[in-house]
Amino acid sequence: MGQLISLEIDGNKVQVPAGTLVVDAARKAGVDIPVFCYHPKMEPVGMCRMCLVEIGRPQMNRDTGELERNEDGSYVIQFGPKLETGCTEVVSEGMVVRGMTDEVSRARKDIIEFLLTSHPLDCPVCDKGGECSLQNLTMEFGSGDGRFLYDEKKHFSKHVPLGELIYLDRERCIQCGRCVRFQDEIVDDAVIGFEGRGRSLKIVTYSEPGFDSYYSGNTTDICPVGALTTSDFRFGARPWEMKAVASVCTHCPVGCNLTLNVRRENKSGGDFVVKRVLPRQNEAVNEIWICDKGRFAHHYASSEDRLTQPLVRVDGELTPASWDEALELVAKRFKEAGSDLLTLASGRISNEDLFNLRSLSDHLGGSTALYSEMAGGDLVAQVGVGQGSNFSNLGPETTIFVVASNLEEEAPLYWLRVKQAAERGAKLIVANPRHTKTERLASHVLRYPYGGEAALVLALTNSLSTKRIDLPNEFREIERSREIQAAAKDFAEADNAIILFGNEGTGLQTSRHLAQACANLLIITGHTGKANNGLIAVWQRANTQGAWDMGFRPAADLIETVRSKQALYIAAADPAGDDPNFVEAIKTTGFIVVQELFLTETAKLADVVLPAQAFIEREGTLTNGERRVQRFYTAVPERLQTRPDYSITAQISQLVGLELEDKHPFRVMEQIAAQIPDYSDVSYEKVSAVVEQWPIIGRSDLYYGGTTYENSQGLGYQLQPAAQKGQPVSLEAVQLEEFDSGGEAGLVAVPVTVLYDRGQMVIPADLLHQRIPEPYVVVHPESIAHLGLIDGAHVRLDISGIEVDVVAHLDETIPQDVLLVPRSMGIPIHGPTPVEIAVVEQAVT
Amino acid sequence: MIAEKYAAEIEIILAKYPPDQKRSAVMALLYLAQRDGGYVTKGDMVEISEILGITPTEVASIVGFYTLYHDQPEGVIRIQVCNDLPCALRGADEFLEKLCENLGIQVGETTPDGLVTIEAVMCLAACDKAPMFQVQSADGLSYYEDQTVSSALEVVETLRKQDAS
């Protein structure tokens, strides 16, 4: 924090850290200095001139260099000849700021009047009405009458789609530049900009598609007027009609804190519906930002296609049934299956759900499996980032190592936070077989062939240790490279070090090795057991870590495991949809129960389908990648006959003689705390606790930070990894898989993650459809030179015995002899797999 | 494709700036593109953005800010008459009016043959030699100073002939 500076603002004395800007210091003192262009998350630009104040500074004696004092010991204060912008002036000792003088009031009135000379008077139909800082400031400082001739107003187009997600009203724009600066400074996607000059200045985009950024929605939060709106919320509701409910995003392991704005709506029969999703401030998790998937994909939860009542197979057909009927059948058959029951679940559901599933399975002597292609949750529990870890605090003393992850696609906010840490001086090591956006700020970029991620980490480890582990031939050169040596040194010597490992190109096996190699590197360099050190898995689901913590583990060969069982209880997973090879295995199991939101391919195979509730309809907790347990709340009433997963499981349990909590998730958490040591000190009370956060963002007041909601419902609770509790962590040898980097073996398909996939939680959101590609693969032109393909050609893949038709994109920047296959795109892939490719049709251009 | 066509020139331009400050070359590259096609196309902007490692939007912003870049095709030559205060004090407004009359177009318009666009511009640093104008064409800019309407019409005729040949 550094040195504290004392100053006085409108009679309030306040102490703030050196370097604080006057507007922020005022905020701390409880005084609002109005701003438009300034935003506490961005560099000040001093453009709008709204924050003009009188600033006085103690007078210095030129001879002695001392500050002059009055007789009463106070400083002699000298005010400048002009008003100064509070957003650009840094506090200094003894400063006196006046924001309530006549001159300042006049200046505010003047600036407001200037802005209004060009502003349309369409407040009654403006989405921002009620939370618009121009409106608020006009109320506070504006003059009652207009001196400007309406005929002379500059007119601009009012419904300009910057893309299909964001609309711009050029007349309402006050040229504060917040949106442009956010895109450039904060997320490094300078895809919107100013065009023209003077009064003709306007926001434009020239990207394809328009406003091509995963973070575009945030600009609508920070736009101080109604110039930028999402196509989702435009003309949707008035801010004051909506209720704000705290939630957590369910799309990736970051666990961004959300506010769901809900309101009753006629077209939903008077029910509450989610009108928009906004970020909720949590400086340790997502600050005040979220990605567009989190903002727009929530529509899956309100999709018309949701399951709304239990289904039971009668005469080969899934037929509506009552809950009692369905549950009794399930209980009976599960009891019969006993140890032959397999419970398969993914990290898409909450800790409470998973705990009950696990308890039921244990009670019946059955087994559980985690539906995941990534391993290492047990290692994260041991050497994961320590309690107190916070990306916001990472700077020059930290090294961050990102391996096998296209971070922005896998977890956009992790990318953002890593980027910011790097900008604050943290060293960033990026290891990936191909270029990713994360590299833009990397201090070291390391390349390896797909499949070689664990070996790459071992190469780093080797350069730090006297005991050398033998690496495959491909790594001889990599291991000796100066880049590896330098990266290893930066990693070892840093005070703090964090590894994020992802799922670029990995399958379950390779992921296991990679996780172990990462854990070992952290252990031997002493980067475990403390805040801002340790391992983060960039999971494919929001609560995969929670699932590991609740005792779920991936099965080495899931298809075989499934085939060997007599009954299946599948929750929040669609193996048959992901890979047709599962169909036959599932069918052989005799009795299949699927607990789901939609009638998935897997559900279609079921004997009983149980309709579950979506996260907006219920409560629960999720454990994010940094093992922060966070709570989401009920926002809208349940859909017809749906029930929350934990409750369905508890009701089955009761019928087999096991008492589980089925009503209050906080009670489930009490049981979790009692039975799962890592969660022994977790409670709903703790996860719901809040402390004041800095910067203060504010909502509809004079100092406007955005529609972002204040967090009053919980900042979550970060678990302590074993290492931090002083429990021993052990090095385990890393096995190296034989890996094929293509070549003689021909093309190898490797899975990669893209943000907008065709998954169940994305596809129902119509809004994103233009951004979701048709199934495709990416390949280096050289790898398939013999086919003479052009970009966009239709090809047929033969992969794991299945044929699929997809579009082929050619990319010279990726390694040769691999075929990148995006996950959840309808192409079966679980890890590196040999593949055959044939032309169906050259693209028509 | 200016990248290929002007490879050597682009190299010389980029060499003026530190290697990590390639963006500085954006103005010069836009002149290249404009010289090539008379105006800057969207394709040019994309190409320039790729050469410099910035976004097409950032390039477009530059085009939109500076008055000497054009993103629309107009006349083959643009006659830009200064009628700013000092020139106007020496008859530039009347000169412009008469010139327009003679060409049969208004300020901002292009002659029906698509050859000449006439524009009024701000001070060109030739105030002592008013009335004056500059001619902007694919070949660059040239000043014509101490003009009369008839001398200006002669200039137009000469340019017309040049264009025809």
Next chain:
Amino acid sequence: MMNEFILLRHRQIPDLDQLEVYRQHGGFEAFQNAVTAMNPNDVTQEVKASGLRGRGGAGFPTGLKWTFIDNENWPHYVVANADESEPGTFKDREIMEGNPFQFLEGVALTAYAIQATEAYIYLRGEFWQIAASLDQQIEELEAAGLLGEKIFDTDFSLRIFTHLGAGAYLCGEETALLESMEGKLGQPRLRPPFPPSYGLYGKPTVVNNVETLTNVPYIITRGADWYTSIGTEKSTGPKIFSLSGRVNKPGNYELPLGTTFRELIFEHGGGIPDGREIKAIMAAGASSSLIIANEEALDTPMDYESVPNVGADLGSASVIVIDDTVSIDWVLYKTLHFFSHESCGKCTPCREGIYWMRHIIDRIHQDEASWSDVELLNEVAYQIKGKCLCALGEFAIEAVTSGIERFESDFRAKAAEISSEG
């Protein structure tokens, strides 16, 4: 007239734009002497002692500016401001066309003084032919060993490059110029920090006007004492006055600072055409206050200290003469159209205020306004005052407030026309 030109020497020496000729007349001796026999700080001190002040408009002491260069941060840059876009200013163009080597030598000396190894010349886009000649002249200098690596076999190396703007008045403002050079919109930066600590690419940078730089070789050759003997005590040296508007002989006049308006306009400029009376003077182009051209004003010396006595500033000394055939509302109409065209739009008062003023002056000029509109115009001007991010907005109101105050009757007449009609 001075018997010897210092800046416009090409008017006396034919073919001075040939390197050979320039060298025959002592060209590059100052540079050679500085690089081989002076240490960089001595060059700065000499310039400081000469009292040379910036000729770009602000009149800031040049040597003092050089001493602000941050020596903890490298590399350093010199940027010559050749944007020359102030209406009524056309002096830098003549220097670069006629006496380019003296200017380039000034750039080189400045670079040596602050130990910059790269210097850029930012020219307004319209000067592309000048840029092409400069490129060629720079090449000649490199070939002659006067620029490039290890000049005069010392460790000092210097390269000079030209950079063309593309039509934006504001790019003459030094921080907007730097932004523009970096490939961004030509909008001003926040100051402080000033260019000597945070300039081009964030590095310490000296930005000087072409005319300023062209003085430097002489200061080094002949010494500060000689230089201070020209001009007045606080405004030393020669100055090029760009004379335009209603005079018989418009043009550039190199005269000592402190020459009176009368001498410039009537002796050198040949007085007002058609026997009309002089009415008003703008001393710093369109950015000026309107000076009532009475006897007192005409006898005022044109230097940095005296012009404020008649309610204006010397600025870049672009003297626009207005005679009694001109109504001042038309002058404002012209200047406000200029400024509303050139406002970059970054800050609110300038972007919105000038747009508003332009609409009011349009109505006044078209006889559609009443006196209350004139008052409103004045109020809006004061509403802008002191609130802008850079000086452009402040420049835009100079003529408005001074015009309405000092030539009220012209506006009364306009307002009267409307009331008598309506």
